[in-house]
Amino acid sequence: MLRKLLPPAGPSRGLAVAQLTNAIGDGAYYVCSVLYFTRIVGLTPTQVGLGLTVGWTLGTLASVPLGHLADRRGPRGVAVALAAATAIAVAAFALVRSFPAFLVVACIYTICQCGLVAARQALLAGVVDAAGRTKARAYMQSTANAGIAVGAVIGGVALQFDTESAYLIAFALDAATFLAAALVLRRLPRVPAVAKAGKGEPVLVVLRDRPYAVLTALNSVLMLYMPLLSVVLPLWVVGHTGAPRWMVSVLMVINTVAVVLFQVSVANRVHDLAGAVRIVRLSGLFLLAACVVFAFSSGNQAAWVAAVVLAAGAVLQVAGEMMLASGYWEISFGLAVEGKQGQYQGFFGSGIAVARTLGPLALTALVIDGGAVGWLVLGGLFLAAALATGPAVAWARRSRPVPSEQAV
Structure with missing residues (x-):
C-alpha cells in the first residue's frame, strides 16, 4: 500500500516521504493540542484561539519573505532549517505554562510552518521538471492525507488516556517527525540560489x-x-x-x-x-x-x-x-x-x-x-x-x- 502512495524513486519520492513523515506528527498534534492547552496547561479556549489566530496571521505575512529567502539562499537548506526549527517549536510547547509563553511559541511554530511550505514548494520546483510538478504535488497531497489519518489515530490514543504524559508523547512524536523530515529533505539534490535582484528591480516581485x-x-x-x-x-x-x-x-x-x-x-x-x-x-x-x-x-x-x-x-x-x-x-x-x-x-x-x-x-x-x-x-x-x-x-x-x- 505504501508503495502505491509514493512516486517512483527520485526527488519526488523524497518530497513525498518528507511530507508523509511530518504529516503523521501533525495528525497527532492537531487532534490533541487544544485539549492539552486547555485541560493540562489551563488556558481558556479563547486564549488558545486568539494565540493560534495571531500566530497563523504572522505566519501568513512571513510566507513571502521566507519564500524569498529560500530563493536567495537555496530552498533545500532553508527547508531543512525551517523543518528543524518547527521541531524545536513543537518541543517548546511542553514548557508552556502561561498565555504569553503560549503566544510566543505558537507564533514561532506557525511562522516556521508557513515558511517551510513555501521553501518546500520552491524545492519541488527546483528538483522536479515543469511537466512533473503537478503530479509530484499530488503525491505529496495524497501522502499528507494518509499521514494525518495515521497521526490522528495516535492522537486519539493520547486523548483516551487524557494525561499530561500521553499528550507530551504526541508532541514528542510531532517534533521527531519534523526532524526526520529535515533529514529526508537534506538528501535531496541541492538547488542553486538565485542572484540578488538587480538595481531598480523590486526584491519581492510577486507583490x-x-x-x-x-x-x-x-x-x-x-x-x-x-x-x-x-x-x-x-x-x-x-x-x-x-x-x-x-x-x-x-x-x-x-x-x-x-x-x-x-x-x-x-x-x-x-x-x-x-x-x-x-x-x-x-x-x-x-x-x-x-x-x-x-x-x-x-x-x-x-x-x-x-x-x-x-x-x-x-x-x-x-x-x-x-x-x-x-x-x-x-x-x-x-x-x-x-x-x-x-x-x-x-x-x-x-x-x-x-x-x-x-x-x-x-x-x-x-x-x-x-x-x-x-x-x-x-x-x-x-x-x-x-x-x-x-x-x-x-x-x-x-x-x-x-x-x-x-x-x-
Whole structure:
C-alpha cells in the first residue's frame, strides 16, 4: 500500500516521504493540542484561539519573505532549517505554562510552518521538471492525507488516556517527525540560489504581480471548501439534519480516503495551463453540485435518507476538491517567475491561509444561519471563482513569457 502512495524513486519520492513523515506528527498534534492547552496547561479556549489566530496571521505575512529567502539562499537548506526549527517549536510547547509563553511559541511554530511550505514548494520546483510538478504535488497531497489519518489515530490514543504524559508523547512524536523530515529533505539534490535582484528591480516581485494576486484571491475563495468540511458540515449535520452524529466522521473518512486513493489519478489529467483551466472550471461545477445536495439534506427526512444525501454531497465535494487542487497547482507553478518560486509559492500559500482564517466565521454566518439559500449562494460563489480563473490565467500569460502550446 505504501508503495502505491509514493512516486517512483527520485526527488519526488523524497518530497513525498518528507511530507508523509511530518504529516503523521501533525495528525497527532492537531487532534490533541487544544485539549492539552486547555485541560493540562489551563488556558481558556479563547486564549488558545486568539494565540493560534495571531500566530497563523504572522505566519501568513512571513510566507513571502521566507519564500524569498529560500530563493536567495537555496530552498533545500532553508527547508531543512525551517523543518528543524518547527521541531524545536513543537518541543517548546511542553514548557508552556502561561498565555504569553503560549503566544510566543505558537507564533514561532506557525511562522516556521508557513515558511517551510513555501521553501518546500520552491524545492519541488527546483528538483522536479515543469511537466512533473503537478503530479509530484499530488503525491505529496495524497501522502499528507494518509499521514494525518495515521497521526490522528495516535492522537486519539493520547486523548483516551487524557494525561499530561500521553499528550507530551504526541508532541514528542510531532517534533521527531519534523526532524526526520529535515533529514529526508537534506538528501535531496541541492538547488542553486538565485542572484540578488538587480538595481531598480523590486526584491519581492510577486507583490507587484497583479494577475497572480487575482489568481491567489480566486483560489482563496475556492479553498473555502476546507473550513466547509472541518467546521460548517459538522455543525450542519448536528443542527440541521436528521442524520446520526457519527456521519460527521463518515464524511471526513470519505474525504481522506478519496484523496489518498485518487488525487494522483486526477492530477494526471493536467499537463499544461489550458488543462488546468478546464479542470478548475469542472471543479466549480462539482462544488456547486455538492452545495445543492447538502442543501437538500436538511429537514425532517429519515436518518438514513439524510445520511445518504450527505454522503453523496461529500463525494461530489471531494471530487471538486481534487480537480481544484490539480488545476491550481499547475497554475501556481506555471505562472511563477523563473527563479522566484519561493516567494511566489509563499504568496500563493498565504491565500490559502486567509481562507482557513476567515472561512469559518464567514461560512458559519452564510450556511448555518442562511440554510438552503446560504448553500446555494456558496455554490454560486464557487462556480463564479472557477469560471473567472480562465480570464485571470489569460491575463497572467500576457504579462510573462509562457510557451505558446499552453494557450488558454
